[in-house]
Amino acid sequence: MKKVNNNELEFKDGLDDVYVAGGKKQLPKRESASARRPGEALKFDFAESSRKKAATTSKPTTDSPAAMSAAPADGKTTNPVGARKSWKLPGAKPIDYATVDGTQLLLQQKHMHLGILLMIIAMLCFGMVMIFSASMNVGMYSQNNPFFYIKRQYMATMLGLVVMFVVANIDIRAFNRAIWVKLYYIGTLGLLFLVLIPGIGTYYNGQRRWLKIPFMSNTTFQPSEIAKVGVPFVLAFYFSRLQKIREQGGLTLNGSWKQRWFDGLVDVVIPVAIVLSWCALISMQSHMSAVFIMLLLTFVLLLAMRLPWRSWLFGGTELTCALLAFLLMVLLARPFLPANFTRRWDHLTKRLEIFRVQNKEADEEAKVSVKSDVDTYHSTQAFIAIAGGGLTGVGLGQGKQKLNYLPEGHNDYIFSNIVEELGFIGGVFVLGMFVVFFLIGCSIVTRTVGIFPRLISLGYIFLLTIQGILSIAVNVGVIPPTGISLPFFSFGGTSNVFFLFAAGCILSISKFAVRPSLAKRQEIMQVEAEIKQKYRDKGVRV
Numbered sequence: 001m002k003k004v005n006n007n008e009l010e011f012k013d014g015l016d017d018v019y020v021a022g023g024k025k026q027l028p029k030r031e032s033a034s035a036r037r038p039g040e041a042l043k044f045d046f047a048e049s050s051r052k053k054a055a056t057t058s059k060p061t062t063d064s065p066a067a068m069s070a071a072p073a074d075g076k077t078t079n080p081v082g083a084r085k086s087w088k089l090p091g092a093k094p095i096d097y098a099t100v101d102g103t104q105l106l107l108q109q110k111h112m113h114l115g116i117l118l119m120i121i122a123m124l125c126f127g128m129v130m131i132f133s134a135s136m137n138v139g140m141y142s143q144n145n146p147f148f149y150i151k152r153q154y155m156a157t158m159l160g161l162v163v164m165f166v167v168a169n170i171d172i173r174a175f176n177r178a179i180w181v182k183l184y185y186i187g188t189l190g191l192l193f194l195v196l197i198p199g200i201g202t203y204y205n206g207q208r209r210w211l212k213i214p215f216m217s218n219t220t221f222q223p224s225e226i227a228k229v230g231v232p233f234v235l236a237f238y239f240s241r242l243q244k245i246r247e248q249g250g251l252t253l254n255g256s257w258k259q260r261w262f263d264g265l266v267d268v269v270i271p272v273a274i275v276l277s278w279c280a281l282i283s284m285q286s287h288m289s290a291v292f293i294m295l296l297l298t299f300v301l302l303l304a305m306r307l308p309w310r311s312w313l314f315g316g317t318e319l320t321c322a323l324l325a326f327l328l329m330v331l332l333a334r335p336f337l338p339a340n341f342t343r344r345w346d347h348l349t350k351r352l353e354i355f356r357v358q359n360k361e362a363d364e365e366a367k368v369s370v371k372s373d374v375d376t377y378h379s380t381q382a383f384i385a386i387a388g389g390g391l392t393g394v395g396l397g398q399g400k401q402k403l404n405y406l407p408e409g410h411n412d413y414i415f416s417n418i419v420e421e422l423g424f425i426g427g428v429f430v431l432g433m434f435v436v437f438f439l440i441g442c443s444i445v446t447r448t449v450g451i452f453p454r455l456i457s458l459g460y461i462f463l464l465t466i467q468g469i470l471s472i473a474v475n476v477g478v479i480p481p482t483g484i485s486l487p488f489f490s491f492g493g494t495s496n497v498f499f500l501f502a503a504g505c506i507l508s509i510s511k512f513a514v515r516p517s518l519a520k521r522q523e524i525m526q527v528e529a530e531i532k533q534k535y536r537d538k539g540v541r542v
Contacts (some may be wrong), residue, residue, distance in 0.1 A: 056533060096158040113170050113510035115440045118505050123433055124157060127489035133397045134417040135410035136490060137146035149410060150489055156493025160500030167504030176452045181237045188230055192281035209285045221494035224290040225234040227278040229498050231294050232459025234302050235271050240452040252416040260314050267307050268315025272298060288348050293467060301455055302463050355480035380477050381406040393423030410491045412483050415475040438465040443511045453513035460502040
């Protein structure tokens with residue numbers, strides 16, 4: 001609270017949809033957002049509110065607290081209590097009433113959510129320990145250095161933490177601009193296209209999904225990770241802009257049927273088409289797990305928008321017709337397509353067949369047609385590691401499957417190593433960390449103000465949680481084997497940087513775009529009442 005005029009007190013209030021202090025936008029019930037410029041504080045003009053009452057009473061004496069505060073240096077009394085016009089001493093700095101007789105003012109600048117921050121740090125630290133345990137033998141065998149992988153992960157994690165804290169201290173709503181979204185969307189499309197160009201995209205394990213980072217030897221990244229992080233960002237901007245246009249009376253057509261079909265187009269078809277443009281290029285990289293996560297994330301964000309059932313019905317019909325037309329076109333053109341194009345889709349059917357074989361649901365002919373001793377090797381070794389862990393595990397660093405038995409034991413299958421060394425208890429603990437992370441994140445989402453930050457926070461919370469659950473599901477054989485890393489645990493420097501960027505966006509929203517909790521609002525109301533009472537005692541009408 002600051003005293004900006006002799007009879008006017010400025011309260012940085014958090015009672016409604018408010019962002020407090022430091023130039024944040026205020027959205028109280030008493031004023032609309034359009035009535036006040038961003039950064040302008042909410043003001044309770046006591047002189048204005050008491051004008052009628054003061055008009056019927058006598059003017060205060062010159063020795064009253066209010067009159068003394070209003071008197072200029074030459075002793076002339078001007079602007080008495082109740083006057084409409086207020087003034088501030090020339091060159092005088094506002095007085096900061098941070099405390100009033102020992103009562104600390106709670107209406108301060110918000111801070112990032114401590115719970116979500118501690119969960120991220122805890123998962124990072126736990127993940128670093130397990131990466132070192134799972135990778136030291138592989139590093140010694142392939143690089144003659146047991147610290148090879150942990151050093152690279154440490155450097156990437158430090159970079160990711162810097163990115164996280166920088167993003168956390170920037171109001172994410174500043175990026176709710178068309179120029180930022182267009183640059184992100186077009187840039188991601190360009191990177192996904194570059195991966196498909198021979199000589200530019202990098203092969204690893206028979207797949208071309210990576211790009212080399214310039215001026216950094218042997219350091220690569222997956223543009224599909226950028227696309228996954230970009231889904232909430234792009235759709236949040238789209239729906240926030242869509243709501244703004246509708247509030248201004250736009251996107252209306254004559255005729256109810258035309259309006260319903262048009263609403264289905266803009267509510268469902270266009271946002272799904274935006275994501276599918278990325279998914280089409282990612283599917284050509286045979287990275288179907290990323291496609292599945294992006295489509296699932298899109299569906300969750302559409303649910304969060306609470307679209308009317310007519311939009312789902314008509315938009316779903318339009319989308320189904322478009323997809324059927326596309327599939328028919330592909331089937332008709334398949335004989336004329338190059339072999340490399342059709343071979344990319346064989347990867348998906350092979351994974352599904354492996355899933356049938358490993359769960360013993362295929363017949364004998366299918367088992368013969370699939371080289372189960374080779375194709376199911378990853379899953380079999382992961383099952384052996386999980387079964388060998390028992391209840392409490394064999395001990396940290398004492399796992400056997402990481403001795404070149406379990407491929408990618410420090411990456412996609414790190415959960416199997418965790419269960420082998422820490423047992424069933426360790427596996428449940430890891431799963432519980434993601435559940436707690438999700439619950440804390442939901443508490444942030446429910447108090448987030450505005451479509452843009454709400455969809456971003458929900459999208460990133462869901463992305464990190466669902467990717468962790470799907471990675472665990474692959475390790476235990478619940479879903480077909482595919483390359484899904486465990487966020488904050490698996491080795492992968494650039495992917496961890498993108499995950500920490502998403503975490504920074506969540507922290508930024510928890511700092512700048514949430515309303516106070518119910519207990520906090522009650523405490524603020526109590527302190528505000530105490531402050532007003534003390535100014536009443538000093539002669540200022542409140």
